[in-house]
Amino acid sequence: MANLETTFTGIHFPNPFLVSSSPSTTNAHMIKKAFRAGWGGVVLKTVGLEPTPNPSPRMQVVKDGRDKRGLVNIELISDLTALQWVDELKSIRDEFPERPLIASIMGGGRAEDWQEVVHLLEPHGVNAFEMNVSCPNFAHGGRGSQLGQDPESLALAIGWVRQATSLPLWVKLTPNVADVTPLAQVAKEMGADAVVATNTLSGMAGVDLECFAPLPTVGGIGIFGGYSGPGLKAVALRCAASIGRAVDIPLAGCGGISKWRDAAEYMTVGASLVQVCTAVMWNGYEIIAKLTKGLNDYLDQHDLATVNDLVGKALPQLKNYPDIDLNIKLLAYVDPNKCNGCGLCVRACDAGGFEALFIQDKKAVVDVLVCDGCGLCIGMCPTDGISMVAKAAP
Secondary structure, X not given: OOEOOEEEOOEEEOOOEEEOOOHHHOOHHXXXXXXXXXXXXXXXXXXXXXXXXXXXXXXXXXXXXXXXXXXXXXXXOOOOOHHHHHHHHHHHHHHOOOOOEEEEEOOOOOHHHHHHHHHHHHHHOOOEEEEEOOOOOOOOOOOOHHHHHOHHHHHHHHHXXXXXXXXXXXXXXXXXXXXXXXXXXXXXXXXXXXXXXXOOXXXXXXXXXXXXXXXXXXXXXXXXXXXXXXXXXXXXXXXXHHHHHHOOOOEEEEOOOOOHHHHHHXXXXXXXXXXXXXXXXXXXXXXXXXXXHHHHHHHHHOOOOEHHHOOOOOHHXXXXXXXXXXXXXXXXXXXXXXXXXXXXXXXXXXXXXXXXXXXXXXXXXXXXXXXXXXXXXXXXXXXXXXXXXXXXXX
């Protein structure tokens, strides 16, 4: 059986799955539930010198019918003071003296904003600090997204925290930038021990078409919030991969992780740990059992002894456009034993491909003279009955 234990920035984790800073880590009671369920570590809900009362309502699931695509929240930082968190930490440590606790912290444009929180929390059992410089709900006062998008401001803030503690320091980066790698480089240069990629993406869940209020709406008023969940994964994974191949610094993956496969993909692009938020809120803390079992089975099947044996495996194959071999020609192949004749691939090919698919004898068939090998049909097939094969030479 593979070993899921891992060490990250000098901290031992029983498995690489952490509950990220979120409503699921609001207080000691919830964090202890996470540990009882088997999570490898927990990141506290972000603590600041000035707690914030949260608006109501503050969460809106983005869905199409029953299909949940993501979640937009306007949740603010912890409504507990740093002193109140001291009592929460004591309660957690009474039951779980060894399980890793990461303190997420946020400050403004003064060194004291960050350093006072560090000094209050550090003596009470936290293993590391994670700087929240990228919460999209805060866009004023030197906090939140503006801080995380400006390399100079980011460097100042990291420097302040680095001066205040010798514990491992993680920086949670934002996806709301054109290129995340310069920010990761700044984190490394200023003494951060790791980066987390990424926080939520600035988003808007929708509009109530009866009263024209943005969603979620508070008294008829809405603000842009943080978009998380499955729809974020493609963006956050790109950010993680960009950091993984460009910056030599430990990396934790975060964004859209709901299955063990998502976690494994983050690991292949350089992440040694992963953090999970929305999937916990939707499925409960017990989802950790499926995550650890799935990852363990995958490692066993591929003769990988530890999580670290998977880290970075996809990076050598991640290239830029000029490196693509344009001479490779493939075409779609429909397995008649799997095809159910639904016609979804035909419709997609007619509207977004090359009109190369048709139904014959209640099965999809490929016109090999027309198919251009775009691959759209593969994702449309509900039975995984389409694959790409080499196109015969003319």
